[in-house]
Amino acid sequence: MKVVVQHEALDPYKEIKHHEDTVLESGKHGGVVSFVGTMRDFNDGEDVSAMNLDHYPGMTEKHIEAVCQEAMDGWDVMDVLVVHRVGDMYPSDPIVLVAVWSAHRASAFDACRYVINYLKERAPFWKCEVTTEGKKHWVEHNSKDPGVAESREKSA
Amino acid sequence: MEIDVKFFASLRERMGRTSDKVTLEGEATVSDVWGQVSSEPMPGNILVAVNKEYTDLSQVLKNGDEVAFFPPVTGG
Numbered sequence: 597m598k599v600v601v602q603h604e605a606l607d608p609y610k611e612i613k614h615h616e617d618t619v620l621e622s623g624k625h626g627g628v629v630s631f632v633g634t635m636r637d638f639n640d641g642e643d644v645s646a647m648n649l650d651h652y653p654g655m656t657e658k659h660i661e662a663v664c665q666e667a668m669d670g671w672d673v674m675d676v677l678v679v680h681r682v683g684d685m686y687p688s689d690p691i692v693l694v695a696v697w698s699a700h701r702a703s704a705f706d707a708c709r710y711v712i713n714y715l716k717e718r719a720p721f722w723k724c725e726v727t728t729e730g731k732k733h734w735v736e737h738n739s740k741d742p743g744v745a746e747s748r749e750k751s752a
Numbered sequence: 753m754e755i756d757v758k759f760f761a762s763l764r765e766r767m768g769r770t771s772d773k774v775t776l777e778g779e780a781t782v783s784d785v786w787g788q789v790s791s792e793p794m795p796g797n798i799l800v801a802v803n804k805e806y807t808d809l810s811q812v813l814k815n816g817d818e819v820a821f822f823p824p825v826t827g828g
Contacts, residue, residue: 649827650760650761651827652758652801652804652820654804655801655804655805655820692827692828715827715828716825716827716828717825718806718825719827719828720760720801720822720827721826721827721828722761722762722822722823722825723826734761734823734826735826736824736826737824737826738824738825738826738827
């Protein structure tokens, strides 16, 4: 299990490859399910040109790690990798990668969804968007995945 | 006791500072800390953490605790 919060640009596919090459035992996993969250150029009807992502160093990592551990305990998965950006970013930039390796696909899909949903709910990050007109505003709340409440129970 | 206080995101801007230090006498809770840093009631959507774990205003504090106040989280 690996959790990284970084200012540097994120290349999710390079991260997946690097993790497979350096951490995972070759030939043991049957697949990897990944979620890559990217920055949109719109929100609530406004055109967005840039974003700053703030976080609470220490608490953010701790809560992502807790969610990953719950996924490792809750499903038959081999490993979980989360890389999350902070700082300044622009439309189409990757914000977050969640990758889950397992022997079989069902548990990887379910665990990946669990991690991204609960990361969004619990990890302290805050988005501050800048519109194309130069207005700055804090995003008040995340949109909710309809499956968030029961995703763990359904598969247990 | 001495308590380190942190503010994040829109609340940090509203408070005009990223952190604060408060001194409290006797048994004190998170609610007492808020009373020291602001003259206004805490907005209903504000979340509270003590030593980087979520909690609420009723948590009793000890010397050196770190108390954070912040708006709903929007990562991912």
